[in-house]
Amino acid sequence: DQQVKQNSPSLSVQEGRISILNCDYTNSMFDYFLWYKKYPAEGPTFLISISSIKDKNEDGRFTVFLNKSAKHLSLHIVPSQPGDSAVYFCAATKSTGGSEKLVFGKGTKLTVNP
Amino acid sequence: KAGVTQTPRYLIKTRGQQVTLSCSPISGHRSVSWYQQTPGQGLQFLFEYFSETQRNKGNFPGRFSGRQFSNSRSEMNVSTLELGDSALYLCASRRDRGLTEAFFGQGTRLTVV
Numbered sequence: 001d002q003q004v005k006q007n008s009p010s011l012s013v014q015e016g017r018i019s020i021l022n023c024d025y026t027n028s029m030f031d032y033f034l035w036y037k038k039y040p041a042e043g044p045t046f047l048i049s050i051s052s053i054k055d056k057n058e059d060g061r062f063t064v065f066l067n068k069s070a071k072h073l074s075l076h077i078v079p080s081q082p083g084d085s086a087v088y089f090c091a092a093t094k095s096t097g098g099s100e101k102l103v104f105g106k107g108t109k110l111t112v113n114p
Numbered sequence: 115k116a117g118v119t120q121t122p123r124y125l126i127k128t129r130g131q132q133v134t135l136s137c138s139p140i141s142g143h144r145s146v147s148w149y150q151q152t153p154g155q156g157l158q159f160l161f162e163y164f165s166e167t168q169r170n171k172g173n174f175p176g177r178f179s180g181r182q183f184s185n186s187r188s189e190m191n192v193s194t195l196e197l198g199d200s201a202l203y204l205c206a207s208r209r210d211r212g213l214t215e216a217f218f219g220q221g222t223r224l225t226v227v
Contacts, residue, residue: 034215036218041220042220043118043204043206043218043219043220043221044157044204044218045218046215046216046217049215089156089157091157101147101159101162101170101172102147102149102157102159102206102216103159104149104156104157104158105156106155106156107156
């Protein structure tokens with residue numbers, strides 16, 4: 001049972017345009033969400049996070065939107081750059097209990113074309 | 115400051131053998147988590163250690179085990195290796211148990227033949 005789903009395995013956009021990566025979750029207990037970027041042969045790198053008490057968090061070119069009623073979040077990258085080409089993972093966790101078990105989606109491969 | 119260091123980077127083992135992977139977290143970080151990444155299943159949580167205690171465990175068989183030392187370094191062990199254990203094993207460190215971002219190492223690529 002996949003609790004975090006990224007339904008688009010790949011996405012291709014033109015440099016300078018907006019990239020929108022989507023993520024859906026099924027577990028209503030999740031209250032903290034993160035996005036990671038991964039290049040080949042490297043570990044995931046943290047990008048941005050959002051708590052369930054917010055519906056938007058922004059950091060430079062990256063914005064994450066959370067729609068709790070739809071159990072959906074999205075990552076917007078504006079403007080997209082060729083260096084953003086990587087696999088993006090959505091992750092979710094429950095903040096209670098202190099332990100940090102991240103549940104990841106299977107990733108979306110973003111290609112930004114020059 | 116130095117990042118998360120995982121050793122070795124690559125490993126080839128034979129079915130039935132056992133393997134030990136090592137992770138040195140960022141200095142000052144006391145939480146270490148392990149994840150398995152495979153093409154079919156994505157990133158899956160194995161276990162988390164904090165101050166030498168296992169805080170949480172994923173849905174993996176008992177052949178997968180780990181431990182954490184007093185200096186926060188962690189090891190994971192897989193016994194009786196199976197072909198399906200071939201994967202990228204990632205270690206992530208975090209300063210404490212709170213909701214702080216996790217920093218990942220580059221991983222150990224394990225191939226079981």
